[in-house]
Amino acid sequence: MSRRSTFKASLLLAAFSLVLAACGDDLGDVETIKLAVNPWDGSAVNIAVAAAVLEGEGYTVERVEIDENAQWAAIAAGDLHASLEVWPSGHADNVASYIDGGGGVVNGGELGAVGKIGWWIPTYVVDQNPAAGTWQGLQDPATAQVYATAETGDKGQFLIGDPSWVSYEQDIIDNLGLHLEVAYAGSEEALLAAMDSATSRGDPLLFYWWTPHSAFSKFDLTAFELPAYSDECYASGAVDCDYPDDVLFKIMWDGLEEGAPTAFTILSNFSYTNEDQIFMLGKLDEGLSVDEAAAAWMDANESVWQAWIPG
Amino acid sequence: MTSLTVRSAGWRRPMAYLGGAVLLLGGLIVLLPEGIGAFPPEWDIGFGPAVNEVQQWWISNRRDLGVYLFFFDPLSDSIDWLLRAFENLLMAIPWYVHVAGVGVVFGRWLGRAGGLAAGAGMLYFVALGLWEQSVQTFSLMTVAVALAVAIGVPVGILAARSDWVFRGLRPVLDSMQTLPAFVYLIPVLLFFGVARVPSLIATVIYALPPVIRLTNLGIRQVPTESLEAGLMFGSTSGQLLRKVQLPQAVPSILAGVNQTIMMALSIVVIAAMIGAGGLGQEVLLALRHQEVGRAVEAGMAIVLMAVMLDRFSHSLVGQGRMGGAHHTEGLRYRYWWVAGGVLAALAIAGWTIGWTDYPTALQFSYAAPIDGAVDWARDNLYQLGNLPVGTGPFSDFLTTYGTRPMRLYLSEEAWPVVVLFFGFVAWWASGKKLLLGSVVGTVVIGLLGMWTLTMDTLSQTVVAVLMAIVIGLPLGVAASRRDWLERGMRPVLDTLQTIPSFCFLVPVVILFNVGRIPGIIASVLYAIPPVIRLTNLGIRSVDSEIVEASESFGVTRRQKLWKIQLPLAMPTVLAGINQTVMLVLAMVVIAGLVGGAGLGLEAVKGLARSDTGLGFEAGASIVILAMILDRITQGWAARFQPPSSDRG
Structure with a gap:
C-alpha cells in the first residue's frame, strides 16, 4: 500500500473508530467505499444497488457524480474505489493505460448487462419511407435528403450527442458512401430534446443511441439497418459495419482488495442482466428515486444479490 | 452647442472608416492570389500534445510525488474536512431557525419588509424540497468566497504597491475570467482528487479576479493627502497600509467580494459536473430526464441565493461606510443578543421534541405548469401551420x-x-x-x-x-x-x-x-x-x-x-x-x-x-x-x- 493511502486510511481509521468498535468484522482498513456515478441512469441504479448491499455489510458508501472519462484518473489514485458500468467500445485507450499498463486500475469483471450502440430513427420514418431506414437507401442523395437540415444543406444530418462517446460515424459514412454529415448535439440532454421536438411533429431524425435506455419507453424507435458487425470489419481499420455488442464491465482501484476485502468481493460478484436494469429504469420513469427503484428490485430479487456477499 | 457638433462629427467618422474597411477588404480579395484559404493546418504548432504528456506523467507518478503527499493531499483533505464540518453544522440546525435567523439579520439591515422577504426566500429552499442541496451549495460558496478573499486581498495589496506586479497580473486575471471552467476541470481533478474540493478550487479560480481588481483599485484610489498626512506623523509603510489605506479601501474591497459571490454562483452547475453536488447537481439531474420544470425550480433557488447574498453584501458595504455610527453601541448589541437567544431557544426546542424536518405535506412545486408551458411552446410556437412563421x-x-x-x-x-x-x-x-x-x-x-x-x-x-x-x-x-x-x-x-x-x-x-x-x-x-x-x-x-x-x-x-x-x-x-x-x-x-x-x-x-x-x-x-x-x-x-x- 502506498504512503498516500496509508495516510488516508489512518485518517479514516481515526474518524470511524467508533464504527469499527461497533462491528469489528473483517471489513478492512477502508471503511468508506467511494463509488463513481456516471451521468446516465443505468450507472446510477447499479451504484444504488451496490451501495445498499455494501451498507448492509457495515460499510459507509459515498457516491460521487463524475464523468466516465474523468473517473479513470480518480480511481487510479484511490480517490474513487469503483465504477460499475464501463462501455468497452469507448474506453480502449483507458483500458490500455490504466489496466494493462499497470496504472492503478483493475478489471472487476463483467456487469452482466450487455449494451448495444447503434443508429436509430423514429419508427414512423421507415413506415413512410422504408429506404430511409437502410444504408443502401442513403447512398441515394435524394433519400438521404429527408434528414437534411438548414445546418447540413444538401446532405442528411446524422446526430451524435456527447463528444465523449467514441464513435465510428465518420468512418461508416465515408466507407459506405452515405450522403450524410455528422453533427454534434453536444450532450445527451440536447439529443433527447431534439428527439422530443422532432417526434412531436413527425419530422425525420437519424441519430446515435444505445440500449438499454429509458428513452425507448418514451419514443417509438427503430434500429437503422447497417451491415452486420464482424470482427474482420473492425480489424480492417476501415469500419463500415454496425457496432459490436458492448459487454459492460466493472473497474476498481488496485488497492481495494487489500483495503476492503469484503467490499472487493461483493463488487467483483456484482452481476445482473439487462432485464434487471430495465426493471429499475422503468421504476425511475414511474417517478421513483434511484434508491427506491433499487430497493424495489432488491425486494423482488433477494437471492440474486445475497449470492454476491461472501459467506 | 459645441459638444453637439463634436458628436455629429463623431457619427460621420465611423462611417468613413467602415467604407475604408470594405474597400480594403475588397481590394485584398482581388489582389491576393487564388488558393489561399483557411489558415494552413500544417502550421499547427499546438501545445496540446505536450500538455497531455505532462498530464499522463502526472497521473502515473503522482502517488509517489512529494509535492502531492505533503502539499496537495493534506491541503485537499483539510479543505474537505472544513467543508463537511460546515455543511454538517448548517444541517444540524433546524430549518425554521435558519429561516427566522436570516429574517432577523435582514430585518435589522433592510427594514421589516426586507426581513420578511428574506425569510420568504429561505422558505423557498425548504418548501421546494431543496434544503439539503441549498445548504451544500451555500457552504461550498461560503468557503470558496472566504478562500478567494484570503488569497485576493493580499494579492490585490501587492498589485497596488507595485505597478510591475499589476501589469503582470492583468492578463492572468483576464484569462481567469474568460477561460471556460470546462478547460481546467480535469487538471484540478488531478491535483485535488474528486468531489467537493476540486469543485471548490475551480470556483475560486473563476471567482477570484474581482477581489484582486477591486482591492488594488481601492488602495490606489486612496487620496494622496491622506497618505501624506500619515507619512507626516511618521507612519511606517506597514502602518500606512493597515491604518490608512486598507480602511479607506474597504468599500471597494467589499464591492469586489460582492462580484466574487455572483461569479461563484454562476458556475454552480459547471462545478457539479466534477462532483460539487448541491443545486447544480439538481439542475443536471433534472436535465437528464428532460424535466425543465424541476431544473427551473433548482435554478430559481440559485437566483434567490444570489439575490440574497447580493443584498447582504451590499448592506455590508453600507455598514462598512457608516461604520455603525448610527446606532448606539448598547442598542446594537441588545438586538442581537435577544434575537440570538430566541433562535437558540427555538433550536433547542426543536431538538428536544425531535421536530427538525419540514413537513412533506406542505411541500410545494411549480414544475408541472412549466413543463406544460414547454410542451405548449413546442406544439404551438415551432411553426404556425404551414406558414414560414415560428421558431x-x-x-x-x-x-x-x-x-x-x-x-x-x-x-x-x-x-x-x-x-x-x-x-x-x-x-x-x-x-x-x-x-x-x-x-x-x-x-x-x-x-x-x-x-x-x-x-x-x-x-x-x-x-x-x-x-x-x-x-x-x-x-x-x-x-x-x-x-x-x-x-x-x-x-x-x-x-x-x-x-x-x-x-x-x-x-x-x-x-x-x-x-x-x-x-x-x-x-x-x-x-x-x-x-x-x-x-x-x-x-x-x-x-x-x-x-x-x-x-x-x-x-x-x-x-x-x-x-x-x-x-x-x-x-x-x-x-x-x-x-x-x-x-x-x-x-x-x-x-x-x-x-x-x-x-x-x-x-x-x-x-x-x-x-x-x-x-x-x-x-x-x-x-x-x-x-x-x-x-x-x-x-x-x-x-x-x-x-x-x-x-x-
Whole structure:
C-alpha cells in the first residue's frame, strides 16, 4: 500500500473508530467505499444497488457524480474505489493505460448487462419511407435528403450527442458512401430534446443511441439497418459495419482488495442482466428515486444479490 | 452647442472608416492570389500534445510525488474536512431557525419588509424540497468566497504597491475570467482528487479576479493627502497600509467580494459536473430526464441565493461606510443578543421534541405548469401551420442567411484577409498597439490549429451580439422613458443573468433545433441585460439642460432621440455592448452543449475525453478572441467619450 493511502486510511481509521468498535468484522482498513456515478441512469441504479448491499455489510458508501472519462484518473489514485458500468467500445485507450499498463486500475469483471450502440430513427420514418431506414437507401442523395437540415444543406444530418462517446460515424459514412454529415448535439440532454421536438411533429431524425435506455419507453424507435458487425470489419481499420455488442464491465482501484476485502468481493460478484436494469429504469420513469427503484428490485430479487456477499 | 457638433462629427467618422474597411477588404480579395484559404493546418504548432504528456506523467507518478503527499493531499483533505464540518453544522440546525435567523439579520439591515422577504426566500429552499442541496451549495460558496478573499486581498495589496506586479497580473486575471471552467476541470481533478474540493478550487479560480481588481483599485484610489498626512506623523509603510489605506479601501474591497459571490454562483452547475453536488447537481439531474420544470425550480433557488447574498453584501458595504455610527453601541448589541437567544431557544426546542424536518405535506412545486408551458411552446410556437412563421423557420432562416454563410466566408476566405481586417478594426478602435496585438493574436490562434473553429465561434458571436443590440437597444430606450417599465424589467434582467443557462438548454433545442441557433438564443438571453440596462442609464443621465435646450428649439421626439440622447449616451451604451460581447463569449461552451460546434464543443471534448491539451488550445483561443473583442469594444467606447475639456 502506498504512503498516500496509508495516510488516508489512518485518517479514516481515526474518524470511524467508533464504527469499527461497533462491528469489528473483517471489513478492512477502508471503511468508506467511494463509488463513481456516471451521468446516465443505468450507472446510477447499479451504484444504488451496490451501495445498499455494501451498507448492509457495515460499510459507509459515498457516491460521487463524475464523468466516465474523468473517473479513470480518480480511481487510479484511490480517490474513487469503483465504477460499475464501463462501455468497452469507448474506453480502449483507458483500458490500455490504466489496466494493462499497470496504472492503478483493475478489471472487476463483467456487469452482466450487455449494451448495444447503434443508429436509430423514429419508427414512423421507415413506415413512410422504408429506404430511409437502410444504408443502401442513403447512398441515394435524394433519400438521404429527408434528414437534411438548414445546418447540413444538401446532405442528411446524422446526430451524435456527447463528444465523449467514441464513435465510428465518420468512418461508416465515408466507407459506405452515405450522403450524410455528422453533427454534434453536444450532450445527451440536447439529443433527447431534439428527439422530443422532432417526434412531436413527425419530422425525420437519424441519430446515435444505445440500449438499454429509458428513452425507448418514451419514443417509438427503430434500429437503422447497417451491415452486420464482424470482427474482420473492425480489424480492417476501415469500419463500415454496425457496432459490436458492448459487454459492460466493472473497474476498481488496485488497492481495494487489500483495503476492503469484503467490499472487493461483493463488487467483483456484482452481476445482473439487462432485464434487471430495465426493471429499475422503468421504476425511475414511474417517478421513483434511484434508491427506491433499487430497493424495489432488491425486494423482488433477494437471492440474486445475497449470492454476491461472501459467506 | 459645441459638444453637439463634436458628436455629429463623431457619427460621420465611423462611417468613413467602415467604407475604408470594405474597400480594403475588397481590394485584398482581388489582389491576393487564388488558393489561399483557411489558415494552413500544417502550421499547427499546438501545445496540446505536450500538455497531455505532462498530464499522463502526472497521473502515473503522482502517488509517489512529494509535492502531492505533503502539499496537495493534506491541503485537499483539510479543505474537505472544513467543508463537511460546515455543511454538517448548517444541517444540524433546524430549518425554521435558519429561516427566522436570516429574517432577523435582514430585518435589522433592510427594514421589516426586507426581513420578511428574506425569510420568504429561505422558505423557498425548504418548501421546494431543496434544503439539503441549498445548504451544500451555500457552504461550498461560503468557503470558496472566504478562500478567494484570503488569497485576493493580499494579492490585490501587492498589485497596488507595485505597478510591475499589476501589469503582470492583468492578463492572468483576464484569462481567469474568460477561460471556460470546462478547460481546467480535469487538471484540478488531478491535483485535488474528486468531489467537493476540486469543485471548490475551480470556483475560486473563476471567482477570484474581482477581489484582486477591486482591492488594488481601492488602495490606489486612496487620496494622496491622506497618505501624506500619515507619512507626516511618521507612519511606517506597514502602518500606512493597515491604518490608512486598507480602511479607506474597504468599500471597494467589499464591492469586489460582492462580484466574487455572483461569479461563484454562476458556475454552480459547471462545478457539479466534477462532483460539487448541491443545486447544480439538481439542475443536471433534472436535465437528464428532460424535466425543465424541476431544473427551473433548482435554478430559481440559485437566483434567490444570489439575490440574497447580493443584498447582504451590499448592506455590508453600507455598514462598512457608516461604520455603525448610527446606532448606539448598547442598542446594537441588545438586538442581537435577544434575537440570538430566541433562535437558540427555538433550536433547542426543536431538538428536544425531535421536530427538525419540514413537513412533506406542505411541500410545494411549480414544475408541472412549466413543463406544460414547454410542451405548449413546442406544439404551438415551432411553426404556425404551414406558414414560414415560428421558431423553427426562424432558426432555419438565421442559419441559411446568417451563421452559415458568415462561417463559410470567414473560415474559407484567405486567412491573411481576415487577419488584416481584424487588425484594421482594432486600429480604428484604439490605435497601433491594438493593431499589433490583434494581428499577433489571430495568427497565434491559427498556429494553435484553431483557425476554422475560432471563425465558427466568431460568426456565432457576431450574430448573437447583433441580435442582443437589435432587441436590447429599443427596450433600453423604452425603459428610459417609462419608470414603471424600468422597475418591472429589473427583476427579469436580474433573473436572466443569474439563472443557470443550463435551464434553457432543453427548451432552446426543442424550439430552435440542434445546431448553432439554440446556442445563440441562449447567449442572447444571458447577455442582453447589460445593453438594456446601460442604454437606459445612458439616456437617463444625459444632461437635462441640453435636452431642455433642444426642446426649446422645437425638435421632435424622434430628433431628440437620434440627434441628442443616443449620441450623448453612446459611451455608456458601448460599455453595455462591451459587457454583452464578453457575456456572449462566456456562453461559448453552453453553445457547444446544444450543437453550436466551434470552440465550445472543443472545450467540451477536452473535458469529456480527458484531452486537456485540446481543451487548453480551445480555451486559449477563446481567451485571445475575448481579449481582442474586449479591447476593440472598449476602444470604441473611449472614442465616443467626449474629451474632458469639452465638458467644462
